[in-house]
Amino acid sequence: MNSANGTTVLLGTEDVPPVHEYNATGRSPFFLTCDHYGRLIPRELGDLGLPESELKRHIAWDIGIAGVAERLSKQLDAHLIVQRYSRLVIDCNRPPHVASSIPRISEATSVPGNEGISSEAAAMRRAEIFDPYHRRVDAIIDARRSAGLPTVLVSLHSFTPVYAGIARPWHIGTLYHRDTHLPPLLLKSLRAEGDLVVGDNEPYAVSDDTDYTIPVHGEARGLINTGIEIRQDLVADPAGEKSWADRLTRILGEIEPLLQAQGLLSA
Numbered sequence: 001m002n003s004a005n006g007t008t009v010l011l012g013t014e015d016v017p018p019v020h021e022y023n024a025t026g027r028s029p030f031f032l033t034c035d036h037y038g039r040l041i042p043r044e045l046g047d048l049g050l051p052e053s054e055l056k057r058h059i060a061w062d063i064g065i066a067g068v069a070e071r072l073s074k075q076l077d078a079h080l081i082v083q084r085y086s087r088l089v090i091d092c093n094r095p096p097h098v099a100s101s102i103p104r105i106s107e108a109t110s111v112p113g114n115e116g117i118s119s120e121a122a123a124m125r126r127a128e129i130f131d132p133y134h135r136r137v138d139a140i141i142d143a144r145r146s147a148g149l150p151t152v153l154v155s156l157h158s159f160t161p162v163y164a165g166i167a168r169p170w171h172i173g174t175l176y177h178r179d180t181h182l183p184p185l186l187l188k189s190l191r192a193e194g195d196l197v198v199g200d201n202e203p204y205a206v207s208d209d210t211d212y213t214i215p216v217h218g219e220a221r222g223l224i225n226t227g228i229e230i231r232q233d234l235v236a237d238p239a240g241e242k243s244w245a246d247r248l249t250r251i252l253g254e255i256e257p258l259l260q261a262q263g264l265l266s267a
């Protein structure tokens, strides 16, 4: 175990901080989050008992979304916050009290390093990875409000093309629950592209039990919000990442004045 000031800690001196930000001074109303950006594992936890082949799969992170998110942040001039540790360590888009927060099994893979985890060890993962990320998201929203900058929360994810043997036809999906403003605009724009199979709350819908970022930071704080899920095979290389970032830059750029016209872009 690592220790600092006599207290046991999870992240040691060789581990990077969980939270990373891009374009923190970006002026866009869109504030981008990426809960499943990375697949790092704290050194203390080794490989969680899994081979590298499993740790590269979608169960560990959202394949391809990092490149899309970074480009989108740059092109929209939008602040992006990301969490760099694997969702197998702790899932930053799950309420910490649900079983999938620290999954014992993901899709069909058992995660030995999460079997029989003590409540102290689970609390440590939360305190050092989950909490700092969400505290920072909160602080950013506060700071934007104080600065008079409107905030539209866009939570970026990617999904595996085949889950538990079932193929998913959608290229991209909007994910939402209580926001009635942004998801319909986004759906309309995506459908107007003409070449996309668009999921309306597919392959997932947002709920209070299966999500954290949108319910807690978007809905509870009264922000216009949506989740976006892109199919992983479409963003599996830099050309795919670029093409989806370009497309979303254009679409969100067209939606911004529509939100403005509806009076929805106040801080």
Ligand SMILES: [Zn+2]
Residues within 6 Å of the ligand: 035, 036, 062, 156, 157, 158
């Ligand atoms: Zn995700």
